[in-house]
Amino acid sequence: xxxxxxxxxxxxxxxxxxxxxxxxxxxxxxxxxxxxxxxxxxxxxxxxxxxxxxxxxxxxxxxxxxxxxxxxxxxxxxxxxxxxxxxxxxxxxxxxxxxxxxxxxxxxxxxxxxxxxxxxxxxxxxxxxxxxxxxxxxxxxxxxxxxxxxxxxxxxxxxxxx
Amino acid sequence: xxxxxxxxxxxxxxxxxxxxxxxxxxxxxxxxxxxxxxxxxxxxxxxxxxxxxxxxxxxxxxxxxxxxxxxxxxxxxxxxxxxxxxxxxxxxxxxxxxxxxxxxxxxxxxxxxxxxxxxxxxxxxxxxxxxxxxxxxxxxxxxxxxxxxxxxxxxxxxxxxxxxxxxxxxxxxxxxxxxxxxxxxxxxxxxxxxxxxxxxxxxxxxxxxxxxxxxxxxxxxxxxxxxxxxxxxxxxxxxxxxxxxxxxxxxxxxxxxxxxxxxxxxxxxxxxxxxxxxxxxxxxxxxxxxxxxxxxxxxxxxxxxxxxxxxxxxxxxxxxxxxxxxxxxxxxxxxxxxxxxxxxxxxxxxxxxxxxxxxxxxxxxxxxxxxxxxxxxxxxxxxxxxxxxxxxxxxxxxxxxxxxxxxxxxxxxxxxxxxxxxxxxxxxxxxxxxxxxxxxxxxxxxxxxxxxxxxxxxxxxxxxxxxxxxxxxxxxxxxxxxxxxxxxxxxxxxxxxxxxxxxxxxxxxxxxxxxxx
Numbered sequence: 275x276x277x278x279x280x281x282x283x284x285x286x287x288x289x290x291x292x293x294x295x296x297x298x299x300x301x302x303x304x305x306x307x308x309x310x311x312x313x314x315x316x317x318x319x320x321x322x323x324x325x326x327x328x329x330x331x332x333x334x335x336x337x338x339x340x341x342x343x344x345x346x347x348x349x350x351x352x353x354x355x356x357x358x359x360x361x362x363x364x365x366x367x368x369x370x371x372x373x374x375x376x377x378x379x380x381x382x383x384x385x386x387x388x389x390x391x392x393x394x395x396x397x398x399x400x401x402x403x404x405x406x407x408x409x410x411x412x413x414x415x416x417x418x419x420x421x422x423x424x425x426x427x428x429x430x431x432x433x434x435x436x
Numbered sequence: 437x438x439x440x441x442x443x444x445x446x447x448x449x450x451x452x453x454x455x456x457x458x459x460x461x462x463x464x465x466x467x468x469x470x471x472x473x474x475x476x477x478x479x480x481x482x483x484x485x486x487x488x489x490x491x492x493x494x495x496x497x498x499x500x501x502x503x504x505x506x507x508x509x510x511x512x513x514x515x516x517x518x519x520x521x522x523x524x525x526x527x528x529x530x531x532x533x534x535x536x537x538x539x540x541x542x543x544x545x546x547x548x549x550x551x552x553x554x555x556x557x558x559x560x561x562x563x564x565x566x567x568x569x570x571x572x573x574x575x576x577x578x579x580x581x582x583x584x585x586x587x588x589x590x591x592x593x594x595x596x597x598x599x600x601x602x603x604x605x606x607x608x609x610x611x612x613x614x615x616x617x618x619x620x621x622x623x624x625x626x627x628x629x630x631x632x633x634x635x636x637x638x639x640x641x642x643x644x645x646x647x648x649x650x651x652x653x654x655x656x657x658x659x660x661x662x663x664x665x666x667x668x669x670x671x672x673x674x675x676x677x678x679x680x681x682x683x684x685x686x687x688x689x690x691x692x693x694x695x696x697x698x699x700x701x702x703x704x705x706x707x708x709x710x711x712x713x714x715x716x717x718x719x720x721x722x723x724x725x726x727x728x729x730x731x732x733x734x735x736x737x738x739x740x741x742x743x744x745x746x747x748x749x750x751x752x753x754x755x756x757x758x759x760x761x762x763x764x765x766x767x768x769x770x771x772x773x774x775x776x777x778x779x780x781x782x783x784x785x786x787x788x789x790x791x792x793x794x795x796x797x798x799x800x801x802x803x804x805x806x807x808x809x810x811x812x813x814x815x816x817x818x819x820x821x822x823x824x825x826x827x828x829x830x831x832x833x834x835x836x837x838x839x840x841x842x843x844x845x846x847x848x849x850x851x852x853x854x855x856x857x858x859x860x861x862x863x864x865x866x867x868x869x870x871x872x873x874x875x876x877x878x879x880x881x882x883x884x885x886x887x888x889x890x891x892x893x894x895x896x897x898x899x900x901x902x903x904x905x906x907x908x909x910x911x912x913x914x915x916x917x918x919x920x921x922x923x924x925x926x927x928x929x930x931x932x933x934x935x936x937x938x939x940x941x942x943x944x945x946x947x948x949x950x951x952x953x
Contacts, residue, residue: 287771297608300446304610310446311574312608315550321804321877323773336685337751338574338607338678358769 279332280399281340285359286351288322291388294413295349296327298392301409303331306401313338324355347398349391350374370394377429389422393429443613449575449604452611453542454479456579460538460586461619462486463509466497468849469878470516471551472605473544477514478881481890485616490881490890493819493849498523498541502530502595505539506631508622510586514542517556522819522850527595531565532641533631534593534648536622538586541567544600547721548748551877553799553816555747557723558599562699566645568652569597569699570661573680575609581696584661592648592655599698601721603678603748653700661696662705671758672713674706674730674737676720679749683719686754701729710735717758721749775804780944781870783917784841785812787928793837796829798822798851800843801876801946813841820850827854827863839932841868845875845883848898852907858937859908866931866938867909869900872946880949900941910936917942 280303284296293314303310308331315325328340345362348369356371363369370391377390389410396406407423414422447455454476457465464487467477481488487504491497494515504511515523520543527541543561546552562569570585572578578600585596629637656662672691673683680694693709695702710716710730716737718727727739743763744753753763775781785805788795789812797803797813798821805813815825826840842851847869855867875881882888887897904912911931917924924942931938 288773297446300608304444304446308610310608310610312446313603314448314606314608321773321776321801322771324770336681338603338609338681339751341750341752355771 279330279335280347281345281364282329282347282349282395283340283345283359283362284327284329284349284351285355286325287355288325290325290351291385292325292327292351295351295388295392296329298389298409298413299329299395300331301412302396302401302405303329305405305408308332309335311335311338324358326359347395349395351387351391368398373429373432376432380428380432381425386422386425389425390429393426394432396426397430397433444610445613446608447575447579447611448475448606448608449572449578449600450475450544450606451479452575452579452609453582453598453600454483455611455613456582457512457540457586458483458486459579459614459616460583461510461617462512462586463537463619463621464501464504464511465489465514466491466501466511467514468492468494468497468519468522469845469875469881470519470544471878472546472602473514473516473519473542473600474878474881475605476542476544477890480512485618488890490875490883492884494519494522495525498526498530502526502535502539505535505537505589505595506533507624508536510538510619512540512542512582515544516552517543517545517558518552518554518818519543520558520561521556527561527567528565529633529638530595531567532633532638532645534641534644535589535595536625537619538589539595540582540585540589540598541595542582542598542600544602544605545722546602548602550602553818555722557725558597559698559725560723562597566649567595567597567699568592568697569599571599571676571696571698572604573677573694573696575604575607576611577696578604579611581661588655592652594648594652599677601677601748607678649700653702656697656700656702657704659697662702663692663694663696664705664709665692665694667691669712670714672709672716674709674716674718674726676726679719679721682749682751683754683757685751687758695726698726701726703733706730707733707735710737719749719754719757772807773804774807775801775810776947778947780872780917780942780946781805782810783921783924784868784870784942785810787921787925788812788839788841791837791928791932793839793932794829796822796825796838796840798840798842798846799877800846800870801872802841802843802870803877805841818850819846820854822846823851823854823858823867826865826867827858827861830863830865839866839868841870843876844869844871844873844885844900845881847900848884852903855904855907855909855939864935864937866928866940869904869939869941871900871941871943872949873943874946874949876946876948880946904939904941908937909939910934911938912941913938914941914943916944918944 310331314327501511501513572581589596676695718739740757797816822840822842884898
């Protein structure tokens with residue numbers, strides 16, 4: 275197993291399902307046997323304001339927050355928020371903003387943007403397929419599970435399609 | 437990898453705390469919603485073994501939960517930092533009476549004020565109320581510490597403060613789950629000298645409180661909650677709460693005195709640790725609570741620059757803190773929150789803005805009416821002040837164009853007494869109850885005027901109209917602000933023109949309410 279801590283920053287605005295996206299990844303990392311820490315915001319900040327969630331996993335993790343310049347991956351769900359979040363990315367870190375428009379074209383329901391972006395992220399991470407599927411099963415209720423699995427898998431294939 | 441298959445879950449600090457309290461045999465839990473503490477009761481209410489409630493306010497919640505402990509079952513009260521202010525009256529004397537079964541006071545501070553009106557540091561309450569304070573540093577610790585808090589409460593016959601912060605409550609971690617231990621209720625025994633705090637009894641209890649503090653101090657020196665993690669002799673940190681996680685991440689090789697039982701202070705442990713390292717640095721969020729005490733012991737240590745007493749700490753600040761540098765204030769470019777599009781509050785604010793009134797505000801989603809471009813709410817201090825500020829401002833400017841606004845949940849929490857006061861003292865003006873049928877800002881919790889319990893079960897519904905009439909308002913009108921703009925404007929104009937105390941209940945459900953209406 276990779277001993278390095280993986281740092282991911284999720285961001286956008288309230289109502290985009292950002293916390294759900296980091297939630298799926300957190301469970302996936304847990305099912306993959308990693309120690310996971312994640313931070314999020316609730317309450318007033320969620321009312322259409324900037325929403326940010328940090329996820330860190332590895333063998334041993336202390337801080338629930340990612341330092342500026344230390345993120346391995348940046349998942350930004352809103353173009354206007356991107357300049358604010360960009361500094362989190364480390365040199366050589368992976369910025370998934372380029373996938374945003376392609377993901378939007380791919381999905382019919384804009385609410386599924388979070389699952390789709392997580393699908394894209396999954397194509398970069400070393401977390402196994404079984405852990406991802408179990409995570410989706412944990413986070414989504416039965417009636418929308420299959421739809422989300424499909425979107426996840428479609429989005430994960432986007433990287434190979436480049 | 438794991439030796440035996442322990443069940444694990446990915447839990448927030450609040451979820452983990454709830455789970456830990458359930459495992460520890462918790463029987464009664466009370467709270468009023470408040471970010472970042474809300475999810476504690478929401479999660480506890482999922483356990484059928486626990487009698488849970490949204491109380492009318494924190495004072496009531498504290499008293500009901502505390503009395504359950506006096507009655508002989510483990511109980512818990514949860515609030516946000518400013519909620520504790522509302523509960524301070526029972527808290528201060530509950531420390532004198534002590535408990536019967538374990539009683540834990542969970543307080544979630546909000547460094548950085550993500551969703552609060554101030555950033556008070558609850559650890560001082562430990563000194564003020566002479567109560568032990570525990571500080572978990574992670575969700576997993578929130579779970580194990582709550583069990584420990586119940587044991588300490590029973591062993592020392594005292595309420596125990598479990599102090600969380602936003603980054604503990606709202607960060608998640610993989611946490612191992614266990615089973616519940618049922619604890620039978622203790623008998624309700626009459627003990628007048630312990631539970632009737634008249635001066636003669638309270639004087640005796642105060643002596644007991646002071647003796648208890650000495651015993652707790654001895655405990656603080658021994659408990660595993662305060663642990664030394666031996667590392668490099670050249671650099672040592674004394675840290676608590678999430679600050680420990682940040683500094684440990686940055687300086688994994690250093691030595692640590694990690695404080696989980698923060699108050700009473702473990703002076704000898706602190707002294708010995710400081711002596712064992714060449715350089716000792718205290719790292720804590722908000723006030724210099726540990727720092728000031730450690731310095732009064734005559735111990736040489738470094739601590740954060742005073743500029744770091746403002747706002748929350750971040751892992752990015754650790755080097756600056758060790759080097760004694762000031763906080764560099766970065767311009768905040770966050771997109772500010774706003775009322776949702778289609779929110780029924782918009783109509784009220786657009787009318788009031790047009791009329792050019794000073795709007796005394798309160799705590800809730802409608803506080804966002806103060807933000808540009810609306811800018812139609814002009815004060816916000818605490819729960820209930822929408823009603824009392826209308827009165828006080830009018831005492832300064834009897835002919836002023838002044839009204840008050842308050843939410844439905846907030847009115848039930850703290851507005852009623854202000855309205856009674858206004859009527860009794862012949863105050864005038866219009867109070868708007870912005871009734872969206874829920875406690876919206878914290879995510880949509882039920883309250884007495886919704887007619888539903890914490891578990892969405894039907895209950896007696898508080899009739900706000902009748903209540904306001906009984907309080908002594910001259911006019912009480914109820915109107916749906918959506919789709920009735922002309923009628924609403926006319927009503928507001930009429931009531932403002934009247935030389936009277938009026939309440940307008942502007943009722944339309946928040947569109948984010950989850951329940952089936």
